[in-house]
Amino acid sequence: MFTLPQKESRAPATCPGPTSIQDLDSNYGDDLERECSRKPDRKLPEYCGASGPTAMLSSDSSCLSSRGRVIKWFWDSAEEGYRTYHMDEYDEDKNPSGIINLGTSENKLCFDLLSTRLSQSDMLRVEPSLLQYPDWRGHLFLREEVARFLSFYCKSPNPLKPDNVVVLNGCASLFSALAMVLCETGEAFLIPAPYYGAITQHVYLYGNVRLVCVYLESEVTGLDTRPFQLTVEKLEMALQRANSEGVKVKGLILINPHNPLGDIYSPGELRDYLEFAKRHELHVMVDEVYMLSVFEKPAAYRSVLSLEGLPDPQRTHVMWATSKDFGMSGLRFGTLYTENRDVATAVASLCRYHGLSGLVQYQMAQLLRDRDWINQVYLPENHARLKAAHAYVAGELQALGIPFLSRGAGFFIWVDLRKFLPEATFKAEMLLWRRFLDNKVLLSCGQTFECKEPGWFRLVFSDKAHRLRLGMQRVRQVLEDKSRVAEEPSSCQTQEPRS
Amino acid sequence: MFTLPQKESRAPATCPGPTSIQDLDSNYGDDLERECSRKPDRKLPEYCGASGPTAMLSSDSSCLSSRGRVIKWFWDSAEEGYRTYHMDEYDEDKNPSGIINLGTSENKLCFDLLSTRLSQSDMLRVEPSLLQYPDWRGHLFLREEVARFLSFYCKSPNPLKPDNVVVLNGCASLFSALAMVLCETGEAFLIPAPYYGAITQHVYLYGNVRLVCVYLESEVTGLDTRPFQLTVEKLEMALQRANSEGVKVKGLILINPHNPLGDIYSPGELRDYLEFAKRHELHVMVDEVYMLSVFEKPAAYRSVLSLEGLPDPQRTHVMWATSKDFGMSGLRFGTLYTENRDVATAVASLCRYHGLSGLVQYQMAQLLRDRDWINQVYLPENHARLKAAHAYVAGELQALGIPFLSRGAGFFIWVDLRKFLPEATFKAEMLLWRRFLDNKVLLSCGQTFECKEPGWFRLVFSDKAHRLRLGMQRVRQVLEDKSRVAEEPSSCQTQEPRS
CATH class of the missing domain: 3.90.1150.10 (Aspartate Aminotransferase, domain 1)
Structure with missing residues (x-):
């Protein structure tokens, strides 16, 4: 049985499978019977088409729409490794x-450490405003705290603004929402590969957005300075190839520190990638969920928010969460920082589907403000x-x-x-x-x-x-x-x- | 300025506007300048089309996709009443x-009452499993508690099963997820109108699913026994009309107790509607978020889960939440109960975008099991x-x-x-x-x-x-x-x- 490692919690814990949507093609039904076949050149399915290729998926699930069957397939196929583990x-x-x-x-x-801190009496506050409908962007007290927190830990040259913060229940939701508001259906984001495979479904399941891989190699050649080195040349080539194939690319995803490479980008590299994106009017989504988990020479790491004068601030969107840096994947807290108010508002409009409890918002504000701890x-x-x-x-x-x-x-x-x-x-x-x-x-x-x-x-x-x-x-x-x-x-x- | 009352928390607090997606049509840009015009016969926009009608929406938001502009428009236009109130x-x-x-x-x-209960020491439990990635359907301890709770308060003839429960952050997310997994893009749900208007965007923003209204009138005529009475005849007519217009209807939404009518359906009525749905192979989504808020003769209310032998259990999906019955809209806890395992799995697959904190899941289990309180x-x-x-x-x-x-x-x-x-x-x-x-x-x-x-x-x-x-x-x-x-x-x- 074929398994897809796309499940956020379990993706890394499952066996190999097609992580790019190119694999969800017209022979999808057959693919279910095969293991580890990779068909990177195949086309995306139009999963909304009732009579389309995905209709072949689990034909016994007659109650589901074709996209529902694809969604269920992601779940089923991601389960093997984790299910085995769980049992x-x-x-x-x-x-x-x-x-x-x-x-x-x-x-x-x-x-x-976390249990001790989160069990302190300041964490349990129940007041009416926390039980009522929130500001979907996140309570102001939390957005203020996030802005202060990011200003400090990202070393931003100027204080970051609470109005540029949107809070939701994790970065998976953020990828999903950004895919919706930045792309039309079928459009794409560039992503250097290898990459954290769950992003594939984050942008695809709701948004029907796909990823175009910028494949990196372990071999060190030419100007590359380390294995799996991302270069602007590789970005340009991948973009050109996508264009020549009629794929409209709307943005670039950067993961820094990188998952799974453990790599970190230098400020010069970051700026090069951002300049590339600006030249092509691409949005850049920078996933910095490991930014405080740099345990060797933390000072060597630079958040994109630390850069003086971002090349294209209206198209630069930074995400962070507590899942990795605070070891709380189950707490479901993530945040977007963007100077683009239209993007912030559009994501906020989707936040009614990605909201987190007022009680948790209060706890997070308490945690983030406790700089001593x-x-x-x-x-x-x-x-x-x-x-x-x-x-x-x-x-x-x-x-x-x-x-x-x-x-x-x-x-x-x-x-x-x-x-x-x-x-x-x-x-x-x-x-x-x-x-x-x-x-x-x-x-x-x-x-x-x-x-x-x-x-x-x-x-x-x-x-x-x-x-x-x-x-x-x-x-x-x-x-x-x-x-x-x-x-x-x-x-x-x-x-x-x-x- | 035109305002759309689609925002869950604020929908009811805003001024009139088009609550059906029919209003998002090719003259959308003009509509923004007008107030309270209703054009129920207009067609849905294909919001994914880059050069489509929605491109006219806020053309200055050039960074957003056309669907992103529609999403943002929902936010902007829903704000007037609430913004005025908030200031x-x-x-x-x-x-x-x-x-x-x-x-x-x-x-x-x-x-x-809630503050006293939620502030008790049993509510603050922080253990590793609650901070780690959850089962996306909801922690088992919570699903078990939900199943027991619903069995008791819905008076189900047999104990409900934890495996049929999916937990997420509110019914807004549930409508969104169900729209995705039950419908193709552009398909529709029937809904008796008037109805809680926010559902329009719940099914549309991500899922691109629209609502077909079964219009009810205040006048009591013929066999109708009360104002705004829903009858099978009206359901049949609305379905026929949709079919004749080429609109594929996949399901029926029932709100019981009803919002905004405050009405409750008798068991006989419920069964009639479910039989209608079965005849046409329609899914029924039953929104029971006010089920414990029947303050006059609570015994008169019957949950659909209390019925012996549902006509089409594989297509009957019940939703409940703590937002209304426990006065905690800001807590973000909702649940699906469905015997259809494919639907449950597909919704669960989307739950990584609608998950709630492990800490809140623990609190909810504590609350729901406290039958004495x-x-x-x-x-x-x-x-x-x-x-x-x-x-x-x-x-x-x-x-x-x-x-x-x-x-x-x-x-x-x-x-x-x-x-x-x-x-x-x-x-x-x-x-x-x-x-x-x-x-x-x-x-x-x-x-x-x-x-x-x-x-x-x-x-x-x-x-x-x-x-x-x-x-x-x-x-x-x-x-x-x-x-x-x-x-x-x-x-x-x-x-x-x-x-």
């Missing part, structure tokens, strides 16, 4: 032979724990002779397991992924992120030591077993970790 | 000459307060000689002010609405609810006595002033209140 979750006491999850990008290192307790401890966990996993990988990328940001290491594939195919990648799962450890493989080179995996390290140890033991078991049957590794250009 | 809100101490809001359907009578404290007190507030406003209306409908359910009275219009037009209705606003009281007028007879208003009574008194004084001032210039009232068929 057999590792528990130190109750199920020590259960599956260790190194696939889902969550920070599980700081629940003690954030600066003196949470961030130093979080960074120290991330660093230690990263060091442990990096050491294990080095001991195994496995190349990997890492810039000291995010919760994951982008690992090169190409030499463990008997052949350079996504089928082989998927089989390796399944061997890990059979050996009770869940990883995410490169196809999940639309990586074009089979054999890359994302390994999440932001978990407690005992789970990491056991998980890495199981990874080692599979690879040592695998290496006895695999071919000789090919030359590898990827970097060793920088720390 | 000059009544406050007993600080702004006693401010505007009294009798337009927004919120229950403001029980904040004391609900049965012995909250419901009796809430009903007593609603009844008293209703009695006061009903008495005032009777003293003014104003006919109105009321069945003792909901937060509002459907008031017949036709005799106060100098002419039977929506322009006159809007002018009366504006006179109320000028006299510092905000009401909702019939056009907001797609009522086809000018002169009906919805008056919300679920507010504190001092605000109600002042609001009704101001209503009286306008009407007494108005009655001096109005024509003689025409004969009126509406009922007097039943209690």
